[in-house]
Amino acid sequence: MIEARSLTRRFGSFTAVDDVSFTVPDGALLALLGPNGAGKTTTVRMLGGLIAPSVGDATVSGFDVRANPSAVRARAGLVTDAPGLYEQMSLPAYLDFFGALYGMPQPRRRQRIDELIEFFELSDHRRERMSGFSKGMKQKVALARALLHEPTALFLDEPTSGLDPLAARAVRDLITNLKHSSRSVILCTHDLDEAERLADTVAIMSKGRIVALGAPAALRARTSPEATVRITLAEPFAQGQAMLTEVAGTLPAEGAQAADTLMYRTARPQEVNPQVVERLVTAGARIVTVSSETRSLEDVYAAAVGSPQETGLTSSGAESLNGAVAASQGSEAQ
Amino acid sequence: MSAAPIGDQAEMSTFVPANDVRATLLIARRAAIESLRDRSTVISSAIFSLVLPFIWVFAVIRPTASGSDDTLAALLIVYLLTVGLLPLTVASGIAAGQFAGEQEKGNLAPLLAAPVSNRAIFGGKVLGAVLPALVYSAIAIVSYLIEIAILISPAKLTLLPPALALSMIALVPAVAIFAATVAAVISSRVRTYQAAQSIAGLLLVPIFLPFYFLAFVLQSWGPLAVLGGVVVVLALDLVLVLIGAASWRREEVLARQ
Numbered sequence: 001m002i003e004a005r006s007l008t009r010r011f012g013s014f015t016a017v018d019d020v021s022f023t024v025p026d027g028a029l030l031a032l033l034g035p036n037g038a039g040k041t042t043t044v045r046m047l048g049g050l051i052a053p054s055v056g057d058a059t060v061s062g063f064d065v066r067a068n069p070s071a072v073r074a075r076a077g078l079v080t081d082a083p084g085l086y087e088q089m090s091l092p093a094y095l096d097f098f099g100a101l102y103g104m105p106q107p108r109r110r111q112r113i114d115e116l117i118e119f120f121e122l123s124d125h126r127r128e129r130m131s132g133f134s135k136g137m138k139q140k141v142a143l144a145r146a147l148l149h150e151p152t153a154l155f156l157d158e159p160t161s162g163l164d165p166l167a168a169r170a171v172r173d174l175i176t177n178l179k180h181s182s183r184s185v186i187l188c189t190h191d192l193d194e195a196e197r198l199a200d201t202v203a204i205m206s207k208g209r210i211v212a213l214g215a216p217a218a219l220r221a222r223t224s225p226e227a228t229v230r231i232t233l234a235e236p237f238a239q240g241q242a243m244l245t246e247v248a249g250t251l252p253a254e255g256a257q258a259a260d261t262l263m264y265r266t267a268r269p270q271e272v273n274p275q276v277v278e279r280l281v282t283a284g285a286r287i288v289t290v291s292s293e294t295r296s297l298e299d300v301y302a303a304a305v306g307s308p309q310e311t312g313l314t315s316s317g318a319e320s321l322n323g324a325v326a327a328s329q330g331s332e333a334q
Numbered sequence: 335m336s337a338a339p340i341g342d343q344a345e346m347s348t349f350v351p352a353n354d355v356r357a358t359l360l361i362a363r364r365a366a367i368e369s370l371r372d373r374s375t376v377i378s379s380a381i382f383s384l385v386l387p388f389i390w391v392f393a394v395i396r397p398t399a400s401g402s403d404d405t406l407a408a409l410l411i412v413y414l415l416t417v418g419l420l421p422l423t424v425a426s427g428i429a430a431g432q433f434a435g436e437q438e439k440g441n442l443a444p445l446l447a448a449p450v451s452n453r454a455i456f457g458g459k460v461l462g463a464v465l466p467a468l469v470y471s472a473i474a475i476v477s478y479l480i481e482i483a484i485l486i487s488p489a490k491l492t493l494l495p496p497a498l499a500l501s502m503i504a505l506v507p508a509v510a511i512f513a514a515t516v517a518a519v520i521s522s523r524v525r526t527y528q529a530a531q532s533i534a535g536l537l538l539v540p541i542f543l544p545f546y547f548l549a550f551v552l553q554s555w556g557p558l559a560v561l562g563g564v565v566v567v568l569a570l571d572l573v574l575v576l577i578g579a580a581s582w583r584r585e586e587v588l589a590r591q
Binding site: 011045048049050051052070071073074076078080081082083084085086087088089097098100101102103104105129142145149150 | 348349350351352356357360361364367368371372439440441442443444445446447448449450451584585588589
């Protein structure tokens with residue numbers, strides 16, 4: 001379990017982290033979101049036993065980060081924002097170095113290194129110096145290093161950065177498995193889709209403070225409980241939009257609509273949507289699809305911190321064509 | 335990818351981290367191997383260890399070899415110390431890169447996140463800078479003696495008083511530790527490798543000159559005086575390393591990022 005209580009860190013007159021509190025139980029993942037400079041890395045460094053808090057306290061796997069930072073470091077696995085490898089070394093030698101520092105007996109170390117190298121599909125590169133590795137390969141090595149000593153708590157700063165989609169998916173699956181095997185995980189990411197998929201709790205940080213904290217669904221609901229419903233028709237249906245207003249619980253949707261599309265907002269989709277569909281079908285409309293969009297985590301983030309454009313946030317969904325369409329739909333719906 | 339390497343839950347983080355001595359040696363070994371594989375370090379070290387001794391033997395000592403044995407013996411001792419000390423600039427270069435350089439590359443944080451003490455990290459970094467420099471110093475001294483034997487005469491090697499020569503050679507690691515510790519302390523307190531190297535480079539001249547001066551004053555008093563000087567320098571090293579290790583804080587290094 002990771003527990004932070006009023007964690008504050010000052011560097012001179014600058015407060016990097018201000019009164020941060022949260023709990024990550026065993027088997028849970030907390031995603032730390034926020035623009036660069038929000039205090040995520042400093043928070044992770046305090047929890048990882050690298051720097052002491054100025055005020056407040058925290059425990060990781062039962063050990064106090066201030067009183068016993070070495071015990072915390074022995075139980076924590078850290079992936080930093082840069083892979084940070086000794087590039088003149090070979091991969092097994094590098095992992096062996098860290099395994100020895102963590103006190104792993106040699107037979108176990110060797111077995112574990114083999115497992116990790118195989119898992120991350122780096123077996124063909126065992127003999128090479130890591131200076132020739134691609135960014136993705138280096139990221140895999142950083143992950144292998146963090147997992148080597150069987151940590152009970154994991155601090156992952158952009159763990160899928162630089163990985164190809166398949167490798168990124170495998171790492172996400174790995175993170176899920178780690179979570180399910182009773183580890184506490186803190187994930188710093190700019191990828192909101194990743195956060196939404198993996199996190200039990202999301203903490204959005206801005207200027208050193210947590211500005212939103214909760215389960216992704218709860219945060220979305222808190223920002224706006226309304227869903228935007230989009231009905232695509234086989235052909236334009238002139239009286240459709242007027243019919244929507246007759247159903248109690250519907251509100252007009254914002255944004256431009258195509259002639260063969262009907263849109264409305266509702267806070268009670270389970271009750272309202274069947275009524276709307278029934279009326280439209282009875283009136284002769286030919287419905288192709290009905291889709292319902294709730295507020296995305298991106299909307300929550302934008303509301304808490306500012307727009308994603310302002311904060312330099314990236315969404316992997318928005319990077320793909322489908323994601324871009326979804327994002328534009330999301331913005332239309334607001 | 336194959337099955338997830340989750341590991342045995344019962345075994346989670348039950349390992350006892352390496353103690354200070356073992357951690358220091360592991361860190362030193364890693365740093366030394368890394369620098370011995372670094373091309374720019376190898377090239378500059380080869381110049382100090384092989385090229386410069388050859389030039390001195392060929393261009394300075396050889397022309398005076400036909401003169402008096404006393405002059406030649408004095409010259410041989412002077413250059414024995416010089417060829418031994420010059421590769422130590424490598425030690426300060428490596429030490430300068432140990433904190434500031436690694437911080438710039440981003441590979442310091444994983445080490446700082448490991449369960450090793452500040453003492454072990456600092457000591458390992460200093461030792462890791464000293465060891466390759468000593469290897470290069472040893473190569474320089476051996477190549478110097480071989481070149482004297484080949485380019486002048488093997489018989490001239492007997493002009494080197496063994497006790498004094500060994501005392502002079504003993505001074506080399508003592509000065510290496512001093513230079514590396516100073517450079518490591520500077521490296522841990524600046525932001526960039528370039529700044530660390532510049533400051534360490536500027537400090538090396540005033541550091542080396544007194545040692546050089548001390549060596550020459552003491553050599554005229556005999557090998558025991560030189561050995562006494564070595565002991566004093568080693569004591570100075572110990573104090574400097576202890577102060578450096580005690581005052582080094584991992585979070586100060588991270589705060590500079």
